[in-house]
Amino acid sequence: MTTIVTDNCDGCRFTDCVTVCPVACFHGDEKMLYIDNDVCIQCSACIPLCPVHAIYADDDIPEDQRHWIEVNAERSRALPAIGDKQESLPGAEERKAALGF
Amino acid sequence: MHAPGSEDNPLQVAVVGSGPSGFYAAEALLKCGRTVDVDLIERLPAPFGLVRYGVAPDHPKLKEAILTYEIIARLPRFALLGNVTVGRDVTVDELRAHYHAVVFTCGAEADRRLGVPGEDLPGSHTATEFVAWYNGHPEYRDRHFDLSAEVVAVVGQGNVAADVCRILAKSADELRGTDIAEHALDALAASRVREIHVIGRRGPAQAKFTNKELKELGELANCAAQVDPGALELNAESRAELEAKANFVSAKNVEILRDFASRARGGKPRRLVFHFLKSPAKLTGAGRLQELVMVRNRLEGAPFEQVARETGQIESLACGLLFRSIGYSGVAVAGVPFDAKRGVIPTRDGRIVDAAGAPIPRLYAAGWIKRGPTGIIGTNRADSVASIKSLLADLPALPQDSRMGSKGVAPLLEARGVRPVSYSDWSAIDAEEVARGRPKGKPREKFTRVEQMLACFERVDQPAL
Numbered sequence: 419m420t421t422i423v424t425d426n427c428d429g430c431r432f433t434d435c436v437t438v439c440p441v442a443c444f445h446g447d448e449k450m451l452y453i454d455n456d457v458c459i460q461c462s463a464c465i466p467l468c469p470v471h472a473i474y475a476d477d478d479i480p481e482d483q484r485h486w487i488e489v490n491a492e493r494s495r496a497l498p499a500i501g502d503k504q505e506s507l508p509g510a511e512e513r514k515a516a517l518g519f
Numbered sequence: 520m521h522a523p524g525s526e527d528n529p530l531q532v533a534v535v536g537s538g539p540s541g542f543y544a545a546e547a548l549l550k551c552g553r554t555v556d557v558d559l560i561e562r563l564p565a566p567f568g569l570v571r572y573g574v575a576p577d578h579p580k581l582k583e584a585i586l587t588y589e590i591i592a593r594l595p596r597f598a599l600l601g602n603v604t605v606g607r608d609v610t611v612d613e614l615r616a617h618y619h620a621v622v623f624t625c626g627a628e629a630d631r632r633l634g635v636p637g638e639d640l641p642g643s644h645t646a647t648e649f650v651a652w653y654n655g656h657p658e659y660r661d662r663h664f665d666l667s668a669e670v671v672a673v674v675g676q677g678n679v680a681a682d683v684c685r686i687l688a689k690s691a692d693e694l695r696g697t698d699i700a701e702h703a704l705d706a707l708a709a710s711r712v713r714e715i716h717v718i719g720r721r722g723p724a725q726a727k728f729t730n731k732e733l734k735e736l737g738e739l740a741n742c743a744a745q746v747d748p749g750a751l752e753l754n755a756e757s758r759a760e761l762e763a764k765a766n767f768v769s770a771k772n773v774e775i776l777r778d779f780a781s782r783a784r785g786g787k788p789r790r791l792v793f794h795f796l797k798s799p800a801k802l803t804g805a806g807r808l809q810e811l812v813m814v815r816n817r818l819e820g821a822p823f824e825q826v827a828r829e830t831g832q833i834e835s836l837a838c839g840l841l842f843r844s845i846g847y848s849g850v851a852v853a854g855v856p857f858d859a860k861r862g863v864i865p866t867r868d869g870r871i872v873d874a875a876g877a878p879i880p881r882l883y884a885a886g887w888i889k890r891g892p893t894g895i896i897g898t899n900r901a902d903s904v905a906s907i908k909s910l911l912a913d914l915p916a917l918p919q920d921s922r923m924g925s926k927g928v929a930p931l932l933e934a935r936g937v938r939p940v941s942y943s944d945w946s947a948i949d950a951e952e953v954a955r956g957r958p959k960g961k962p963r964e965k966f967t968r969v970e971q972m973l974a975c976f977e978r979v980d981q982p983a984l
Contacts, residue, residue, distance in 0.1 A: 438894070438895075441897075
């Protein structure tokens, strides 16, 4: 079972997801967040919380987003955990609107 | 002496209830950068609340949230006071005397009632009772559910309803390798259930299942998920709801239900039937439940504000067992205000308030008892963090003298014949449960009697002969 952060987070980074993660498995860089699936318990609490539907699990991961599985694994291992909500990136609201949300 | 929260005057906080909210509150306190002693008080000898006694046994991955709580429990200055009931073994006033602050994270234990005639007929139960029973909760282990009934109704369409449906739908062999309580596995092995009807008062576009749980109901080895395609015809308002891009969870739910509707039944021995736009009107039967009478509803109102209105059209379902799962309600704690209508402790920003809305100094709440039973495990983390933020902001207003914390409470408990269960006591119980499960291929075989749990470490306490 796998839950990952994909394209839509890049440039938004709303971080609503981290506030509901029961096990603090989100990690982040200056662009976006990544999930450490060794820690994630696949509860899917974060999925509906994302304002831009960037988070997908298992069969629902769109074909053109599947490369993020590997990126989430690698980046989450290399980056610090993000446990608290942070300011979204500048331009996040515009990007959200452009994405149709 | 310094102000509370310093090395020579640690902030003493009692947190009441050791479910997810309690652990997240403890974590927020222990990681706040000040010196804080946290005593997590729990009625049972076993911690973790609904993660242990609510999360379904066939969802072991979700139970791994416990690994996070184990890390919190090992933080310096954390202590578990299990087997202690606040309001009986120790009063709220006594806690206020020995701690700088008290945080209530005691969840929502009672079920909402349907409020229809016949609700208390034998055969009509709450989902909570059933869930606590199959999870081996000591206070529910002696409940009896008549699984000789062939048709079962489950009222409500959220994740608890989904859990109940799944446990009823799975064969004993599918559950055997889980940590389901032995008494429940034995009873379920003799189950004659072949039809499960899951009933929602609103439409498919408003069902509260998460995508994952709904999808899982269509992947059962011995049970076919069935929906009448006609039940998936949506009104214009519901279609508008699904077109909103942010409503992707509901759109996906309807997609999953359409997939169920398109399937042939196959040769599966059990079936799970979804009903929408129906509300229970009454339960009838001679001495026990035999029939559920439902009234059909239609939706009224603007998109996202639609409410179910009864049409007067009646429908009947012969069934011998019914579980209601239409929400929970908190239970009042003696000495703490309670909003009986909402089933919560009234709060403002996590501070417990009196009937006039004025904060009662040093009392806080978090989790379901604060905001009602919404969200899943992790939702409570943000909620506990917010309440603890208020507590820490109030530090200058707290009594500045030192408090004894558990050292003040211990003699009270001893005088009352209560043996508090520490985290290392719990670890002994935990180890024995795991050992008991091993020969059966189960992750653990839970103790379902408090005395059995206490015996695990009382024996260790005895000097070796």
